[in-house]
Amino acid sequence: MNLTSNRGNIIKGKPVADKISESLIKEVDELVNEGITPKLAIVRAGSRGDDLAYERGALKRCQNIGIDTEVFELPEDIAQEEYIDLLKKINNDKNIHGVLCFRPLPKQLDEKVIKYAICPEKDIDCFNPINFAKVVEGDKSGFPPCTAQAVLEILKFYEVELKGKKVTVLGRSNVVGKPAAMLLLAEHATVTICHSRTIDLPKVASDADILVAAVGKAKMATADFVKEGAVVVDVGINITEDGNLCGDVDTDGVIDKVSMITPVPAGVGSVTTSILAKHVVKACKLQNNR
Numbered sequence: 306m307n308l309t310s311n312r313g314n315i316i317k318g319k320p321v322a323d324k325i326s327e328s329l330i331k332e333v334d335e336l337v338n339e340g341i342t343p344k345l346a347i348v349r350a351g352s353r354g355d356d357l358a359y360e361r362g363a364l365k366r367c368q369n370i371g372i373d374t375e376v377f378e379l380p381e382d383i384a385q386e387e388y389i390d391l392l393k394k395i396n397n398d399k400n401i402h403g404v405l406c407f408r409p410l411p412k413q414l415d416e417k418v419i420k421y422a423i424c425p426e427k428d429i430d431c432f433n434p435i436n437f438a439k440v441v442e443g444d445k446s447g448f449p450p451c452t453a454q455a456v457l458e459i460l461k462f463y464e465v466e467l468k469g470k471k472v473t474v475l476g477r478s479n480v481v482g483k484p485a486a487m488l489l490l491a492e493h494a495t496v497t498i499c500h501s502r503t504i505d506l507p508k509v510a511s512d513a514d515i516l517v518a519a520v521g522k523a524k525m526a527t528a529d530f531v532k533e534g535a536v537v538v539d540v541g542i543n544i545t546e547d548g549n550l551c552g553d554v555d556t557d558g559v560i561d562k563v564s565m566i567t568p569v570p571a572g573v574g575s576v577t578t579s580i581l582a583k584h585v586v587k588a589c590k591l592q593n594n595r
């Protein structure tokens with residue numbers, strides 16, 4: 306019997322984000338010297354806790370890199386025409402290179418209509434179906450959702466082999482689960498996507514070498530979801546009753562089983578904001594023929 310405790314490594318987002326930021330600072334510096342300052346617009350209707358957490362992180366990251374930002378704060382009950390008018394204004398503003406619309410949208414707004422109103426060139430978080438299609442096709446000229454891309458950047462940074470490995474993604478949202486599965490597939494992983502209707506979720510999840518949790522249910526992935534030695538990426542950003550952040554994985558419950566696990570906070574979220582910044586710079590360069 307092995308009596309030595311075998312706690313998994315907590316793999317943080319910061320070194321991954323720092324590496325991305327470092328090269329972006331240089332790129333932005335060069336653009337600014339040519340008289341171009343990349344700019345991000347954030348569109349927020351209402352004040353959901355997870356939106357505000359993202360906004361805080363994004364503004365800090367952009368400021369640190371030298372990217373301009375503007376937050377368009379709208380009432381939660383904003384009319385659809387007004388929301389679309391704002392997107393049109395942003396589309397036509399030459400000084401804005403990227404736009405992030407927080408999702409989910411308030412219920413009176415029809416995502417099926419609004420997603421077309423944002424021009425694909427400024428759609429840095431993959432809202433427009435053009436960019437979503439590019440993710441599925443493996444066309445790198447678009448913008449995958451920042452959070453889905455962050456999952457891959459973390460795995461790459463910590464040298465987790467994906468080729469041929471069994472990866473289970475918990476969650477099938479358009480902003481994380483589904484696109485993350487496509488990006489993992491492009492890296493030659495064998496991908497299973499699970500959701501609320503999956504029969505015997507713990508069994509399917511615990512078959513995976515790498516588990517990506519993106520359901521938005523606090524601590525729902527318990528020890529029975531995890532194979533011995535698995536790598537776990539916790540994408541969940543849940544706001545607890547006392548206002549703190551907590552992931553989709555019961556970290557304390559699985560830590561003795563996993564080989565590596567990302568924490569919440571200080572895990573995927575911090576990488577997401579650096580990918581967001583990277584996408585703004587990419588969009589800015591494309592719009593200025595650089």
Ligand SMILES: Nc1nc(=O)c2c([nH]1)NC[C@@H]1CN(c3ccc(C(=O)N[C@@H](CCC(=O)O)C(=O)O)cc3)C=[N+]21
Nearest residue numbers: 355356358359361362406407408452542570571574575
């Ligand atoms: N279109 C869209 N795309 C999203 O990706 C999206 C969204 N809408 N709506 C809201 C959720 C939430 N989300 C977060 C991302 C980073 C942090 C983040 O930077 N977190 C820091 C802490 C930030 C703080 O608390 O100050 C961390 O985990 O260390 C948080 C939350 C992305 N989401």
